[in-house]
Amino acid sequence: MGWKKMFGRKKLPPFPRDFWLEEMEQARDDAAALIVPPEYQGRLKYLFFPGCQLGASDPRYPQAVYQLLLRAEPATAMWLSCCGAPSYWVGEIEQYRSVQAEQHQQWESLGRPQVVLACMSCKKIIDYVLPDIQPLTVYEVLADSGLQLPLYPQLPELALADPCMSRDEPQVRQAVCTLLERMQVPYQILHQDIHTLPCCGFGGNIEGPNLAAAQAAAQRRISSEERPILAYCVNCRDVFAGAGKQSLHIIDLLTGLNGLERPTPHLSLRRDNRRLAKALALGGEKEEFLGISLEISEETARMMDESLLSADHIRRLIARAEQSGDYFIDEQQIHIARLPLCGVTIWAEYRPLGGRQYQLISVYFHRMEVEKTDEAAGK
Amino acid sequence: MDKHVKCAKCGEELVIKKVVIKYFEHEFRKDVPCCPKCGQPYISYEFAKGKVREAEMELEDK
Numbered sequence: 001m002g003w004k005k006m007f008g009r010k011k012l013p014p015f016p017r018d019f020w021l022e023e024m025e026q027a028r029d030d031a032a033a034l035i036v037p038p039e040y041q042g043r044l045k046y047l048f049f050p051g052c053q054l055g056a057s058d059p060r061y062p063q064a065v066y067q068l069l070l071r072a073e074p075a076t077a078m079w080l081s082c083c084g085a086p087s088y089w090v091g092e093i094e095q096y097r098s099v100q101a102e103q104h105q106q107w108e109s110l111g112r113p114q115v116v117l118a119c120m121s122c123k124k125i126i127d128y129v130l131p132d133i134q135p136l137t138v139y140e141v142l143a144d145s146g147l148q149l150p151l152y153p154q155l156p157e158l159a160l161a162d163p164c165m166s167r168d169e170p171q172v173r174q175a176v177c178t179l180l181e182r183m184q185v186p187y188q189i190l191h192q193d194i195h196t197l198p199c200c201g202f203g204g205n206i207e208g209p210n211l212a213a214a215q216a217a218a219q220r221r222i223s224s225e226e227r228p229i230l231a232y233c234v235n236c237r238d239v240f241a242g243a244g245k246q247s248l249h250i251i252d253l254l255t256g257l258n259g260l261e262r263p264t265p266h267l268s269l270r271r272d273n274r275r276l277a278k279a280l281a282l283g284g285e286k287e288e289f290l291g292i293s294l295e296i297s298e299e300t301a302r303m304m305d306e307s308l309l310s311a312d313h314i315r316r317l318i319a320r321a322e323q324s325g326d327y328f329i330d331e332q333q334i335h336i337a338r339l340p341l342c343g344v345t346i347w348a349e350y351r352p353l354g355g356r357q358y359q360l361i362s363v364y365f366h367r368m369e370v371e372k373t374d375e376a377a378g379k
Numbered sequence: 380m381d382k383h384v385k386c387a388k389c390g391e392e393l394v395i396k397k398v399v400i401k402y403f404e405h406e407f408r409k410d411v412p413c414c415p416k417c418g419q420p421y422i423s424y425e426f427a428k429g430k431v432r433e434a435e436m437e438l439e440d441k
Binding site for chain 1: 382383384385386387388393396398399400401402411413417418419420421422424427428431432434435
């Protein structure tokens with residue numbers, strides 16, 4: 001692949017690409033959880049796999065959907081993890097195969113239950129690499145269930161935006177339409193031809209290397225649409241909300257969690273959201289990464305989103321600086337420290353608030369390596 | 380230097396020193412505020428977002 005050669009020859013900076021791999025690893029590591037009802041151990045019917053972005057968008061989503069599925073079928077487990085799509089999208093095929101192999105092994109060890117997905121990217125990936133799993137979507141399972149659903153005849157007409165990953169998956173769209181009709185939701189399909197569904201701009205994680213291209217894709221999808229958007233891909237919902245559009249996920253209607261005005265969640269805080277999703281699923285407290293609690297303003301979080309910096313990067317930076325004492329300090333007692341990361345150097349200005357609490361003031365980074373010389377070191 | 384910044388470890392006021400700046404196969408020297416004792420360079424927000432970014436973009440386009 002061309003880009004791999006470019007990274008290999010150090011013609012391209014690696015940081016945006018590594019951000020998504022880190023997201024994947026976090027979803028599979030400290031945000032991962034497997035919840036199996038003890039009475040159904042070894043005889044599960046369903047394994048609900050929300051994917052890495054559902055809880056990252058709204059930490060309540062995975063547990064809320066799991067509760068719905070449990071009402072439909074008590075022999076249901078939930079596995080919070082990631083399907084490996086980010087590694088596929090950056091061309092790390094070996095890593096991607098290894099994620100898929102682990103996924104297959106877990107599925108086998110649980111007695112090969114019916115896998116139930118909430119994300120169409122997960123479905124494309126699993127259908128392609130692990131065809132024996134034959135996953136269904138949560139929309140198909142719920143549409144087939146006799147569950148009583150809330151009714152919304154009073155809603156304004158919504159434009160149903162199928163995700164690009166639903167191309168050639170008419171049965172999933174049909175299930176979503178069945179659910180909408182059962183909930184009496186007024187809607188029209190935004191793009192009829194199931195074979196040519198356009199992308200919202202999230203696919204391939206192009207936001208890192210080319211934010212303008214991602215934003216243009218979102219605008220193309222919704223700019224001429226006056227109605228609020230209804231999505232069944234959480235990435236689409238978040239992208240449209242980020243483009244200033246009133247947007248709902250069908251899970252919002254099924255569970256009553258959010259209204260039309262929910263803003264897009266910060267990219268920089270998604271790892272925290274995943275940890276909270278895990279805590280909600282396990283009924284415990286959210287653990288702070290490295291035990292560091294951060295106060296981050298809206299403006300700083302937005303700045304971090306644009307630079308593809310996560311709050312976890314800042315926690316690592318602070319932990320390193322405070323442990324080594326290797327930081328600068330200004331006249332207002334603000335600490336200024338750096339962290340080399342994936343070929344870039346991140347800098348953060350932060351104020352200690354006592355204990356392991358810090359207020360983040362600003363964040364920036366540079367790609368150039370700055371090395372002290374013997375002269376600078378006073379030798 | 381816009382800010383009055385000290386090295387927390389050494390307690391020293393920063394002074395301007397030459398450092399080596401590398402980007403891919405390019406390398407050059409530049410005056411940057413550093414701790415006079417341990418030599419740690421300080422890159423301010425303004426410098427990173429201004430001159431450093433400009434130079435990076437220029438080299439990336441080559």
